[in-house]
Amino acid sequence: MALHQIARDALEEIKAIEGTSVTEGHEAEILAAIDKAMHRAMEVCCREHAEVVDEHLDHSRGVARQINEETERRRKLLIANLSALR
Secondary structure, three states, X not given: OOHHHHHHHHHHHHHHHHHOOOOXXXXXXXXXXXXXXXXXXXXXXXXXXXXXXXXXXXXXXXXXXXXXXXXXXXXXXXXXXXXXXX
16 A cells, blocks of 8 residues: 555544544544554555665675685686695
8 A cells, every 4th residue: 555545534533533522532532543653654664675686685695606606716716836846
């Protein structure tokens, strides 16, 4: 769910609360609607950040693999050069 939709849903909930003409607990209901919207928004943000983190991890794994391959290639060259010197 998009963040703007979460905000619209919260607004509709608040409008519905205000329309009930209930004064006692009215503030608590509005705060609960806002709190619920904030939690939904945080879930959306967490999912989006998790996707970004996953992309960075994939990239990091690829770079690490390249570094390991290059290190292994250079190690083999060094061993070959040392063997040739003997």
